[in-house]
Amino acid sequence: MRLKFIEEKIAKGLMVVASLAVFAFVVNIIYTIFRRGFPALNWEMISQIPAGGYYNGGGGGILNAIIGSLYIVLGSTFLGLLISIPVVFYLNVYLKKDSKLAYVARLAFDVLFGIPSIVYGAFAFTIMIYLGMHTSLGGGILVITLLVIPIFIRSMDEVAQQLPKDLLDSTYALGATKLETIKVVLRQIAPGIATATLLSVGRAIGDAAGVMFTAGFTDSIPTSLGQPAATLPLSVFFQLSSPNADVQDRAYSAALILIFIVLVISILGRLITNHFSKHKI
Amino acid sequence: MKFLYRNPTRASWAEDYSFLNNDLDKSAKEKLEKDKEGLRIKKSYLKVSDLNIYIHKAHILKNVNIEIPDKKITCIIGPSGCGKSTLLKTFNRLIDDTEGIKYEGSILVDDTDIFDKKTEITDIRKKMGLLSQRPCPLPMSIYDNIAFGCKMHGERNRKKLNEIVEEQLKAVGLWEEVKNRLHAPASKLSIGQQQRLCLARGLAVEPEFILADEATSALDPISSKHIEELFVKLKQDYTIILVTHTLRQALRIADHVIFMYLGEVIEAGPADEVFNNPKQELTRKYLEGAFS
Ligand SMILES: Nc1ncnc2c1ncn2[C@@H]1O[C@H](COP(=O)(O)OP(=O)(O)O)[C@@H](O)[C@H]1O
Ligand SMILES: [Mg+2]
Numbered sequence: 001m002r003l004k005f006i007e008e009k010i011a012k013g014l015m016v017v018a019s020l021a022v023f024a025f026v027v028n029i030i031y032t033i034f035r036r037g038f039p040a041l042n043w044e045m046i047s048q049i050p051a052g053g054y055y056n057g058g059g060g061g062i063l064n065a066i067i068g069s070l071y072i073v074l075g076s077t078f079l080g081l082l083i084s085i086p087v088v089f090y091l092n093v094y095l096k097k098d099s100k101l102a103y104v105a106r107l108a109f110d111v112l113f114g115i116p117s118i119v120y121g122a123f124a125f126t127i128m129i130y131l132g133m134h135t136s137l138g139g140g141i142l143v144i145t146l147l148v149i150p151i152f153i154r155s156m157d158e159v160a161q162q163l164p165k166d167l168l169d170s171t172y173a174l175g176a177t178k179l180e181t182i183k184v185v186l187r188q189i190a191p192g193i194a195t196a197t198l199l200s201v202g203r204a205i206g207d208a209a210g211v212m213f214t215a216g217f218t219d220s221i222p223t224s225l226g227q228p229a230a231t232l233p234l235s236v237f238f239q240l241s242s243p244n245a246d247v248q249d250r251a252y253s254a255a256l257i258l259i260f261i262v263l264v265i266s267i268l269g270r271l272i273t274n275h276f277s278k279h280k281i
Numbered sequence: 282m283k284f285l286y287r288n289p290t291r292a293s294w295a296e297d298y299s300f301l302n303n304d305l306d307k308s309a310k311e312k313l314e315k316d317k318e319g320l321r322i323k324k325s326y327l328k329v330s331d332l333n334i335y336i337h338k339a340h341i342l343k344n345v346n347i348e349i350p351d352k353k354i355t356c357i358i359g360p361s362g363c364g365k366s367t368l369l370k371t372f373n374r375l376i377d378d379t380e381g382i383k384y385e386g387s388i389l390v391d392d393t394d395i396f397d398k399k400t401e402i403t404d405i406r407k408k409m410g411l412l413s414q415r416p417c418p419l420p421m422s423i424y425d426n427i428a429f430g431c432k433m434h435g436e437r438n439r440k441k442l443n444e445i446v447e448e449q450l451k452a453v454g455l456w457e458e459v460k461n462r463l464h465a466p467a468s469k470l471s472i473g474q475q476q477r478l479c480l481a482r483g484l485a486v487e488p489e490f491i492l493a494d495e496a497t498s499a500l501d502p503i504s505s506k507h508i509e510e511l512f513v514k515l516k517q518d519y520t521i522i523l524v525t526h527t528l529r530q531a532l533r534i535a536d537h538v539i540f541m542y543l544g545e546v547i548e549a550g551p552a553d554e555v556f557n558n559p560k561q562e563l564t565r566k567y568l569e570g571a572f573s
Contacts, residue, residue: 166417173411174430187420279420
């Protein structure tokens with residue numbers, strides 16, 4: 001056999017092994033969660049807040065954490081988009097390709113991307129103390145917004161950098177100002193916005209360290225931004241720390257619910273994007 | 282060397298109305314001017330004086346002095362890299378976004394110098410429809426591609442927009458092909474249809490000029506012929522400036538020709554003069570080279 005073909009075979013073999021390893025890993029995690037979490041899952045868990053002694057095996061559910069996580073995810077995603085879209089638009093439409101400012105900004109967002117969420121939590125906590133805020137839903141949304149902004153910006157920016165120059169030129173040629181090109185730019189990068197949103201939702205809903213100081217934890221459902229809020233990852237953490245095996249199983253149920261929420265949001269996200277990106281050229 | 286060259290559509294409306302400038306009394310003249318407006322044959326004017334363009338110190342356009350005749354097809358020809366696209370992009374100041382650009386001189390469009398600080402760049406661009414090399418529809422439906430410009434310039438009336446869309450699609454011969462799928466994505470059209478859509482999109486903002494940079498080079502021969510025929514038809518109402526990659530195309534449709542070489546305008550004049558009787562040695566060589 002010729003060397004080329006041997007190379008080809010080895011490379012292909014390695015790819016298959018790598019893919020299988022990842023796949024096995026994912027299946028293993030999901031299987032573990034299912035095996036322990038599914039039997040413990042019931043309607044009471046989804047529809048009720050913890051009753052007294054829940055963490056020692058008492059009745060009730062984790063509706064507080066489900067709602068808290070949803071509030072935080074929706075709030076931070078909304079704020080994150082609101083802040084990131086103008087930044088990406090500015091970087092790609094207003095600044096020239098070799099702009100120093102754009103270079104520094106991209107570098108900064110890369111660094112922010114890599115900072116652990118506990119640091120964001122600590123940072124947001126100092127801001128909150130400065131502003132006289134207590135641990136609260138508002139604080140949780142604040143820190144998670146900070147956490148997802150770099151994800152939003154970097155992943156949308158990757159797509160926006162591919163914007164065809166001809167497309168912008170064509171829009172300018174119709175007499176558009178830079179600002180007026182935003183409608184064209186948004187439609188063209190719609191798939192990028194969707195991917196960014198999905199990545200951010202995943203990070204936002206799964207984060208425990210950031211919300212620990214800032215959103216706190218409570219057994220009730222927050223009714224205003226000023227009240228503390230429970231979150232699913234922390235709920236998993238507290239239940240898992242229990243010596244009681246039944247309570248530990250409930251932690252897996254909570255994880256299952258978390259995965260399910262991410263799945264639903266992902267599918268919705270894909271559907272919405274397909275709708276908006278059908279015009280992309 | 283002899284060229285068989287004749288342009289069958291030489292006489293344009295503007296020429297038919299040339300008697301306007303002769304001795305008429307003032308009121309009659311004004312009345313006729315108004316009729317002229319009504320027929321959309323307002324004179325448009327583009328004059329380039331002492332234009333120099335530098336990009337990062339490289340001298341790209343050198344001392345360009347030309348005048349573009351009204352309601353005619355002007356073809357800019359010359360070997361690649363000679364500055365044709367740069368000149369065209371200067372007309373609507375798309376060149377502004379280039380790194381390290383510097384310009385000197387003036388370009389008068391109607392009565393305004395487009396380099397004047399007081400000139401609104403969007404007004405200049407609105408006057409110039411642009412057709413690029415590859416068709417570049419906006420990421421929207423066919424309908425919105427055409428309505429986009431009008432909406433942007435303040436037209437909100439649905440009925441009016443519908444009329445404009447229909448009128449412009451008819452002007453480029455696309456109406457029959459797309460009237461049943463106006464809300465389908467423009468990207469689904471064939472490439473030739475896309476180019477006609479882009480032309481219609483430009484016409485919808487009511488420009489005076491049409492600028493086209495090798496607008497047929499990406500198209501198949503039939504679509505390409507279609508666009509050429511459109512240009513010949515549209516020159517009744519618009520002043521058309523084409524950068525063309527094929528001499529044959531210039532021979533077929535040009536009324537006026539500008540020959541450029543290494544950033545300089547070597548020769549400019551009526552097409553039959555330039556093609557049949559070039560004054561410059563360089564022009565003659567270029568024409569011969571392309572024909573031998
Ligand atoms: N953005 C740019 N930066 C540097 N040089 C450029 C740029 N754009 C064009 N040029 C140079 O300007 C000259 C003219 O280019 P162009 O107008 O595109 O020529 P043509 O359209 O006639 O082929 C070329 O030599 C090209 O290298
Ligand atoms: Mg060119």
